[in-house]
Amino acid sequence: MLEIRDLECAYGPVVALKSVSLDVAEGQLIALIGANGAGKSTTLRAISGLVKPRGGSIRFRGEDITRADPAKVLALGIAHCPEGRRVFPYMSVAENLAMGSYLRRDGVHVREDLDRVYSHFPRLAERRGQAAGTLSGGEQQMLAIGRALMSRPKLVLFDEPSLGLAPTIVEQTLKIIRTICDDGATVLLVEQNAFAALELCDAAYLIETGRVVKHGKGSELIDDPHVRAAYLGG
Numbered sequence: 271m272l273e274i275r276d277l278e279c280a281y282g283p284v285v286a287l288k289s290v291s292l293d294v295a296e297g298q299l300i301a302l303i304g305a306n307g308a309g310k311s312t313t314l315r316a317i318s319g320l321v322k323p324r325g326g327s328i329r330f331r332g333e334d335i336t337r338a339d340p341a342k343v344l345a346l347g348i349a350h351c352p353e354g355r356r357v358f359p360y361m362s363v364a365e366n367l368a369m370g371s372y373l374r375r376d377g378v379h380v381r382e383d384l385d386r387v388y389s390h391f392p393r394l395a396e397r398r399g400q401a402a403g404t405l406s407g408g409e410q411q412m413l414a415i416g417r418a419l420m421s422r423p424k425l426v427l428f429d430e431p432s433l434g435l436a437p438t439i440v441e442q443t444l445k446i447i448r449t450i451c452d453d454g455a456t457v458l459l460v461e462q463n464a465f466a467a468l469e470l471c472d473a474a475y476l477i478e479t480g481r482v483v484k485h486g487k488g489s490e491l492i493d494d495p496h497v498r499a500a501y502l503g504g
Contacts, residue, residue, distance in 0.1 A: 363398045
């Protein structure tokens, strides 16, 4: 579904990605793990069109999207759930979710997807008229995920969904992400909790200083001595 080859990205003179290559097959949940600043979020931002690569290629279902603008990327079926949630604070929960479906014209299916989001996150249904900025951090993360799902994406990019959340909310959030994948979406997950990500995913890539240094099944990387020492506490 997604093919990245020799991707290079920079912010001015600072090189963030150096010849990154990875593959995501349809129906998979793929994790990107690594330290802060390794290039994980830049990879997602390049896919969604928010960062323009200076080299390499990105293909989605055979189409070159290397320098596509974000609106086209979304229209093709890629949704980005960004780090820090970034909900519209003065809009209601329902209005935020409606923003997720603004490109769609299939009203009946939009309603079905809204019901599905509310079934995933009953708390959002209870607060559908409440301003998003007044929600707790966990509720805002639920809303950000729900908003991404309202575009009925083929591929969902999740950037640090557990950041700043209580452990019980983290567990719930990651279970929902696994469910989203099991329900038919493909998922590319950037997650600070490396152990949780490796337990959850089908396969993972380890990025260090802008390069992919290891790739394999989650269970393989959990048992890898370097990964255990550097990211799993020994």
